[in-house]
Structure formats: C-alpha cells, structure tokens
Amino acid sequence: MSNLHKNIEDMTNEEIIQNINDWQEYEMTHELICGNNSNHRPLYPIEEDGQVLLRCYDCNYIQDWIPDCVMAFSKKSADIIAKKIGASFIRPPKGKEKSFF
Ligand SMILES: [Zn+2]
Numbered sequence: 659m660s661n662l663h664k665n666i667e668d669m670t671n672e673e674i675i676q677n678i679n680d681w682q683e684y685e686m687t688h689e690l691i692c693g694n695n696s697n698h699r700p701l702y703p704i705e706e707d708g709q710v711l712l713r714c715y716d717c718n719y720i721q722d723w724i725p726d727c728v729m730a731f732s733k734k735s736a737d738i739i740a741k742k743i744g745a746s747f748i749r750p751p752k753g754k755e756k757s758f759f
Contacts, residue, residue, distance in 0.1 A: 666729045674710045674729060678703040681731045686740060690728065694719045 669677075682689045682700050690712055692698035698716035705711075712721040739745075 666726065669729065671705050671708070671710050674724065675703045675705070677731045678710070678712070678724065678728055680733045681728045684731075684733060684736060686736065686745060687731070690721070690725070692717065692719045693721060 678690075679702075681687050682702070689700040691700055692714040694714065694717050698714050698719070701712040701714055701719075701721060703710050704713050709722070710724065712724065713719070
C-alpha cells in the first residue's frame with residue numbers, strides 16, 4: 659500500500675493551498691462556503707502569519723479551520739474513487755458561472 663497523500667501535519671502551506679484550490683474547483687465536492695451568506699462565492703485560501711485561512715470574496719468572513727477532508731484532498735485519488743463507483747458528474751464543472759476577478 660502506498661500513501662496517496664502526505665500526513666496533514668507534514669504539509670507545507672503551499673500544499674494546503676493547492677489542496678484547497680483543488681477541492682474548491684473539483685466537480686464532485688461541495689465547496690467551502692461563507693459562514694455569513696451561503697450565496698456568496700466559494701471561499702479562497704490566504705496565508706496570514708504563516709497560517710492558511712479561508713476568506714470570502716464578498717464579505718469580511720474568515721475561517722481559520724480547514725476540514726481534514728479538504729486538507730487531505732487529492733484529485734488523483736478522487737478520480738480513482740469516482741471511476742470505481744461509477745460516479746458521473748451531476749452538475750457542470752464549477753467555475754463557469756464564477757467570476758472571481
Ligand atoms: Zn461572505
């Protein structure tokens with residue numbers, strides 16, 4: 659057995675941010691959303707004082723905890739699992755309706 663991802667404790671901020679972005683963009687995950695208003699655009703990662711935080715585009719909401727499933731997210735393993743269970747995308751890829759900038 660090989661590990662598909664590193665231990666969460668050993669991850670660099672860069673790796674954490676990459677996993678958050680992958681999670682937020684993946685077709686079959688439910689993206690992390692604003693705690694103030696779920697109609698706001700999905701949260702995005704920022705680095706502050708050496709810590710990765712999640713921030714809302716549309717208000718001042720900041721979340722300082724990141725769920726383990728997001729920390730450990732791997733697109734590669736998610737694709738393998740999706741294939742195994744025969745999952746098909748139930749909605750169009752995210753991002754098409756988003757305009758971040
Ligand atoms: Zn918000």
